[in-house]
Amino acid sequence: MGIIVQKYGGTSVATPARLRRVAGRIAxxxxxxxxxxxxxxxxxxxxxxDRLIDLAHRITPAPDSxxxxxxLSTGEMVTAPLLAxxxxxxxxxxxxxxxxxxxxxxxxxxxxxxxxxxxPERLVxxxxxxxxxxxxxxxxxTAELDISTLGRGGSDTTAVALAVxxxxxxxxxxxxxxxxxxxxxxxxxDARPLAGxxxxxxxxxxxxxxxxxxxxxxxxxxxxxxxxxxRSTFGxxxxxxxxxxxxxxxxxxxxxxxxxxxxAKVTLVGVPDRPGVASAVFGPLADHGVNxxxxxxxxxHDGFTDLSFTIAEADLGMARLVLEQVATDVGAAGYQATAxxxxxTAVGTxxxxxxxxxxxxxxxxxxxxxxxxxxxxxxxRITFVVDRGRVIDAVRALHRIFALEKL
Amino acid sequence: MGIIVQKYGGTSVATPARLRRVAGRIAxxxxxxxxxxxxxxxxxxxxxxDRLIDLAHRITPAPDSxxxxxxLSTGEMVTAPLLAxxxxxxxxxxxxxxxxxxxxxxxxxxxxxxxxxxxPERLVxxxxxxxxxxxxxxxxxTAELDISTLGRGGSDTTAVALAVxxxxxxxxxxxxxxxxxxxxxxxxxDARPLAGxxxxxxxxxxxxxxxxxxxxxxxxxxxxxxxxxxRSTFGxxxxxxxxxxxxxxxxxxxxxxxxxxxxAKVTLVGVPDRPGVASAVFGPLADHGVNxxxxxxxxxHDGFTDLSFTIAEADLGMARLVLEQVATDVGAAGYQATAxxxxxTAVGTxxxxxxxxxxxxxxxxxxxxxxxxxxxxxxxRITFVVDRGRVIDAVRALHRIFALEKL
Numbered sequence: 001m002g003i004i005v006q007k008y009g010g011t012s013v014a015t016p017a018r019l020r021r022v023a024g025r026i027a028x029x030x031x032x033x034x035x036x037x038x039x040x041x042x043x044x045x046x047x048x049x050d051r052l053i054d055l056a057h058r059i060t061p062a063p064d065s066x067x068x069x070x071x072l073s074t075g076e077m078v079t080a081p082l083l084a085x086x087x088x089x090x091x092x093x094x095x096x097x098x099x100x101x102x103x104x105x106x107x108x109x110x111x112x113x114x115x116x117x118x119x120p121e122r123l124v125x126x127x128x129x130x131x132x133x134x135x136x137x138x139x140x141x142t143a144e145l146d147i148s149t150l151g152r153g154g155s156d157t158t159a160v161a162l163a164v165x166x167x168x169x170x171x172x173x174x175x176x177x178x179x180x181x182x183x184x185x186x187x188x189x190d191a192r193p194l195a196g197x198x199x200x201x202x203x204x205x206x207x208x209x210x211x212x213x214x215x216x217x218x219x220x221x222x223x224x225x226x227x228x229x230x231r232s233t234f235g236x237x238x239x240x241x242x243x244x245x246x247x248x249x250x251x252x253x254x255x256x257x258x259x260x261x262x263x264a265k266v267t268l269v270g271v272p273d274r275p276g277v278a279s280a281v282f283g284p285l286a287d288h289g290v291n292x293x294x295x296x297x298x299x300x301h302d303g304f305t306d307l308s309f310t311i312a313e314a315d316l317g318m319a320r321l322v323l324e325q326v327a328t329d330v331g332a333a334g335y336q337a338t339a340x341x342x343x344x345t346a347v348g349t350x351x352x353x354x355x356x357x358x359x360x361x362x363x364x365x366x367x368x369x370x371x372x373x374x375x376x377x378x379x380x381r382i383t384f385v386v387d388r389g390r391v392i393d394a395v396r397a398l399h400r401i402f403a404l405e406k407l
Numbered sequence: 408m409g410i411i412v413q414k415y416g417g418t419s420v421a422t423p424a425r426l427r428r429v430a431g432r433i434a435x436x437x438x439x440x441x442x443x444x445x446x447x448x449x450x451x452x453x454x455x456x457d458r459l460i461d462l463a464h465r466i467t468p469a470p471d472s473x474x475x476x477x478x479l480s481t482g483e484m485v486t487a488p489l490l491a492x493x494x495x496x497x498x499x500x501x502x503x504x505x506x507x508x509x510x511x512x513x514x515x516x517x518x519x520x521x522x523x524x525x526x527p528e529r530l531v532x533x534x535x536x537x538x539x540x541x542x543x544x545x546x547x548x549t550a551e552l553d554i555s556t557l558g559r560g561g562s563d564t565t566a567v568a569l570a571v572x573x574x575x576x577x578x579x580x581x582x583x584x585x586x587x588x589x590x591x592x593x594x595x596x597d598a599r600p601l602a603g604x605x606x607x608x609x610x611x612x613x614x615x616x617x618x619x620x621x622x623x624x625x626x627x628x629x630x631x632x633x634x635x636x637x638r639s640t641f642g643x644x645x646x647x648x649x650x651x652x653x654x655x656x657x658x659x660x661x662x663x664x665x666x667x668x669x670x671a672k673v674t675l676v677g678v679p680d681r682p683g684v685a686s687a688v689f690g691p692l693a694d695h696g697v698n699x700x701x702x703x704x705x706x707x708h709d710g711f712t713d714l715s716f717t718i719a720e721a722d723l724g725m726a727r728l729v730l731e732q733v734a735t736d737v738g739a740a741g742y743q744a745t746a747x748x749x750x751x752t753a754v755g756t757x758x759x760x761x762x763x764x765x766x767x768x769x770x771x772x773x774x775x776x777x778x779x780x781x782x783x784x785x786x787x788r789i790t791f792v793v794d795r796g797r798v799i800d801a802v803r804a805l806h807r808i809f810a811l812e813k814l
Contacts, residue, residue, distance in 0.1 A: 016465035052485070058423040059489050060496035067488035067495075070503050074481035078459070081474035082466050088474075089467035096477050100507075101552055145508055 003127060003166045004029060007041040007137065007159035011176040012233035013079050014046035016086075021234060023086035025174075026132060030092065037127035039166060041137040041159040042083055044075025065110035066146060069139070073098070073147045076136035076155070083134050094132040097122070099147075102133070104140035104158065106148045113148035115140060115157065118165035127166075135162065153214020160217040164224045170241075171226060173213060174233040179240030180205065180212050182404040183257040187395050190405040194255060196241045201255045204347040204381045218242060253350030253357055254402040259395050261342040261388055263293065264316040265373065266323065267308040270333030273300035280330050281307065284322050290315045294343075294376040294383060304333075308374055310385060313339045341373060342391035345383040346398050358382060364401035370394050410534060410573045411436060414448040414544065414566035418583040419640035420486050421453035423493075428641060430493035432581075433539060437499065444534035446573060448544040448566040449490055451482025472517035473553060476546070480505070480554045483543035483562070490541050501539040504529070506554075509540070511547035511565065513555045520555035521623075522547060522564065525572035534573075542569065560621020567624040571631045577648075578633060580620060581640040586647035587612065587619050589811040590664040594802050597812040601662060603648045608662045611754040611788045625649060660757030660764055661809040666802050668749040668795055670700065671723040672780065673730065674715040677740025680707035687737050688714065691729050697722040701750075701783040701790060711740075715781055717792060720746045748780060749798035752790040753805050765789060771808035777801050 006029065008022050029038055052071050056063040063071075080096035087094035099106075103119030126133050137155025142148050150157050156173060163171035179193035180202065197205070199222035206215045212230055221228045221242060231239030271277055282292055293310040311319055316339055323335045351357050361382050365372060370393060374385035386394050399405065413436065415429050436445055459478050463470040470478075487503035494501035506513075510526030533540050544562025549555050557564050563580060570578035586600035587609065604612070606629035613622045619637055628635045628649060638646030678684055689699055700717040718726055723746055730742045758764050768789050772779060777800060781792035793801050806812065 016462065019466060055423065055485070055489060056492060059426060059492045063492045064495055067491045067503055070488040070505070071485060074484045077481045077484070078462070078478060081477040082462060084474045085463060085466045085470045088471055096474055098477070098554075147505075 002036050003039060003168045004035055004037075004170075004172065005039045005041065005159055005163035005166060005168045006172045006174060007155055008043065008083075008174045008233060009155065009176065010043040010046055010049070012174055013042055013083065016082070019079075019083050019086045020089075022083060022174075023090055023092070025233070026087060027090055027092050030132070037130075037132070039123060039127060039133045039135060039162055039168075040083065041135050041155055041162060042076055042079040043137050043155045044072075045079050048075045048078065069110045069113075069147050069149045072149050073136070073139045076138055080134045080136045084132075087132055087134075092132060093130055094134060095126055096134040096136070097126075098136050099139040099158070100141035100145060102135045102162070104135075104161075106140035106142060106150070108142040108144070108146070108148065110146075110148055112151045113140060113142070115150070115161050118161060120162075120165045123162070123166060150216075153217065156214040156217035157220065160220045160226060160228060164220065164226055168226070170229055171221065172229045172231060173217075174231055175212060176233065177212060178232045178235050178237040179230050180242070181256065183395055183399045184259065187259070187392050188257070188399045188405075191399065192405060193237065194240045195238065196243065196245060197255055198245060198349055199242060200380055201347050201349055202242045204345065204378070205256055205258050213242070252348070252402075252404075253354045254346050254348035254398075254404065256347050256404065257344065257395050257398045257402075258347060259342060259344045259391050261391055262313045263310050263341060263343055263385075264313045264319075264337060264339040265308060265310050265341045265385060266319055266335060266337045267306055268323070268327060268330070268332045268335045269306055270304045271307050272331050273303050273305045277330050278307070281326055284326050285311075285319060288318050288322050290319050290322065294374060294385065296374045296376070310341070310343065310374070340388050341385050342388045343383055343385055344391055344394040344398065345381055346402065347381050348402075349380045351380055351382060360401055361398060364397040365394055368393050368397040370397070409443050410446060410575045411442055411444070411577075411579065412446045412448065412566055412570035412573060412575045413579045413581060414562055415450065415490075415581045415640060416562065416583065417450040417453055417456070419581055420449055420490065423489070426486075426490050426493045427496075429490060429581075430497055430499070432640070433494060434497055434499050437539070444537075444539070446530060446534060446540045446542060446569055446575075447490065448542050448562055448569060449483055449486040450544050450562045452486050455485065456482045476517045476520075476554050476556045479556050480543070480546045483545055487541045487543045491539075494539055494541075499539060500537055501541060502533055503541040503543070504533075505543050506546040506565070507548035507552060509542045509569070511542075511568070513547035513549060513557070515549040515551070515553070515555065517553075517555055519558045520547060520549070522557070522568050525568060527569075527572045530569070530573060557623075560624065563621040563624035564627065567627045567633060567635060571627065571633055575633070577636055578628065579636045579638060580624075581638055582619060583640065584619060585639045585642050585644040586637050587649070588663065590802055590806045591666065594666070594799050595664070595806045595812075598806065599812060600644060601647045602645065603650065603652060604662055605652060605756055606649060607787055608754050608756055609649045611752065611785070612663055612665050620649070659755070659809075659811075660761045661753050661755035661805075661811065663754050663811065664751065664802050664805045664809075665754060666749060666751045666798050668798055669720045670717050670748060670750055670792075671720045671726075671744060671746040672715060672717050672748045672792060673723075673726055673742060673744045674713055675730070675734060675737070675739045675742045676713055677711045678714050679738050680710050680712045684737050685714070688733055691733050692718075692726060695725050695729050697726050697729065701781060701792065703781045703783070717748070717750065717781070747795050748792050749795045750790055750792055751798055751801040751805065752788055753809065754788050755809075756787045758787055758789060767808055768805060771804040772801055775800050775804040777804070
């Protein structure tokens with residue numbers, strides 16, 4: 001199996017006692033005679049990143065991104081040497097490396113940097129010298145050797161990219177849940193961990209609220225056909241394998257139901273239906289950092305149409321400011337905005353290829369008396385926008401109609 | 408005055424509010440038209456280094472030095488970007504740099520590394536581009552780009568070395584006291600800050616308990632004739648200038664009285680007086696990391712002598728273990744050890760050149776009824792070892808007899 005790359009998230013390394021347990025798991029991995037060596041990627045301990053962000057905000061409401069990166073990088077730089085010490089205390093040779101030392105080069109866009117190159121010479125040398133390498137997740141260095149961070153979920157990205165660079169045959173992501181579930185178990189009590197899910201399905205699940213894996217990490221796995229194994233750090237279950245297999249567990253057309261409630265809906269009413277309107281609306285929003293999610297534009301009546309779209313709830317205030325002006329500019333009758341909505345998404349590679357699946361999903365919501373405000377589909381996904389108060393009911397209804405509780 | 412290097416200690420940067428005040432002081436420095444630019448060296452905030460050490464000890468009682476260096480380096484890496492943010496929030500362009508980024512190269516002896524080279528190109532470029540540079544104190548990087556720390560007082564060393572590398576005409580050390588005092592003000596209420604003190608005097612003061620400046624930093628200042636200014640961060644006093652002037656404030660032969668109580672005394676009794684004995688005693692102690700301070704050997708009687716020396720109290724347990732064996736090896740009658748002692752030292756370049764000074768010091772102790780257990784002198788210092796319970800009395804007696812309370 002060659003070199004194994006494992007990533008442990010913040011909850012798994014939150015205390016010295018947990019770090020010792022993680023060290024035990026790594027030592028166990030090394031006992032496999034086929035294991036050539038282990039590289040470990042760690043997150044910051046528990047909520048330490050949040051504490052650092054809070055510290056910065058006590059200095060200034062709008063801290064500089066470059067300085068934030070230096071500050072935030074210290075979170076993982078605490079975890080990595082502590083885990084190395086825990087391994088050494090068990091008699092396992094280990095060494096910690098920062099992203100810079102591990103040869104992770106990134107673009108210079110601070111707080112949202114992207115890995116541009118990994119120079120794995122030192123990693124490889126160290127592993128073949130018989131030591132476990134602990135790499136700080138979430139960070140790298142720019143060409144100027146400035147510290148950069150990879151944004152939310154960055155440690156997953158580090159792990160998958162390292163597995164690719166080291167020629168590992170898979171990457172193991174250890175987390176506080178037993179794998180990727182068919183739905184959030186807090187919402188659907190009989191949701192179960194999936195044995196497998198395809199990259200595409202995982203990308204859809206991740207982008208609609210199943211936060212077990214960051215989409216960018218999945219994208220890298222897909223690009224290099226590297227299987228990603230999501231498992232519980234302290235449990236013993238098999239976990240979920242994310243790979244290129246479209247139907248790793250039989251013919252079930254729907255793989256899972258994801259949802260999120262941190263969204264808002266905006267409708268521009270009575271928009272003149274002419275070329276350039278969409279650009280006039282979405283350009284200024286993008287300029288102000290507002291990302292658009294689902295967009296629905298209906299057929300026009302008498303040259304006017306309604307344009308609806310969803311955004312992150314956190315961006316609603318900014319969107320309102322922008323739309324005051326934009327509505328006037330494009331000659332719309334006005335706009336409506338509400339945060340009282342949520343998104344529910346059924347994901348599965350077989351979804352749209354099997355006749356009747358879409359109708360089945362719609363019927364499940366209708367039977368539960370849930371009104372569909374907007375909907376959007378892709379090859380492997382159906383998303384419904386519904387009242388926020390009905391999101392949980394919608395998740396349960398879809399989970400039931402597709403019989404996801406059954407293996 | 409060119410580029411100014413300022414160092415702020417842990418107490419000065421312990422909270423966001425204090426960081427903002429430090430930023431204010433830096434901004435004030437920049438207002439001087441003769442100031443070309445400012446480089447700032449910072450320590451870790453408050454007791455954060457102690458917290459990191461505690462965290463490591465919760466993992467293992469004997470953490471690896473290399474891993475400790477990575478862990479401990481995060482303390483200053485939190486302070487530096489926060490101070491940069493505080494300056495930016497005032498409209499002062501600023502950037503933080505780690506020791507590695509600032510070009511500070513060290514030897515590879517982790518936890519006790521020494522600066523081997525400073526490559527100041529990036530520092531200089533940044534300063535001349537009009538930005539304040541905030542450098543993490545206490546740390547550098549080895550040739551392999553591993554993080555190394557400089558040991559206790561390392562941030563002072565960083566500051567003075569940077570001032571030399573940047574061609575500054577002095578270095579400013581900001582601390583929580585108003586300068587170098589004639590004695591510890593908690594012991595001698597009428598102790599006063601000195602206007603000036605020579606490098607040699609400061610080295611003696613620092614090594615015997617006046618912990619305002621680390622001796623290594625003073626040594627670098629002396630080697631490059633760089634004046635070091637010790638001042639209060641939040642006070643307005645002039646502080647103390649450390650430079651090459653032997654008698655910056657007139658003819659006073661004694662500059663200050665230092666003391667420390669974290670010492671112990673060991674006496675090997677009835678040692679055969681023959682060549683090689685000292686080596687047979689101190690060799691094994693050095694091998695076990697026990698540093699020897701003052702050594703006294705008296706004339707021998709009938710071929711036997713007593714050998715007394717002082718060590719750090721923390722090393723007493725290890726010294727006892729070593730001496731059990733050593734006493735037998737050298738044929739000594741036995742050994743005695745006690746921690747019930749302290750050292751009191753009078754420092755001043757004029758001390759031994761002016762007849763009667765030594766006698767005056769001894770008389771002061773005699774008049775106070777204090778028994779001298781051991782004594783040791785250098786060109787500019789007299790040290791007395793006395794009962795620990797009489798240390799404070801001895802400091803006061805010497806401070807009084809040399810009239811140090813008077814300007």
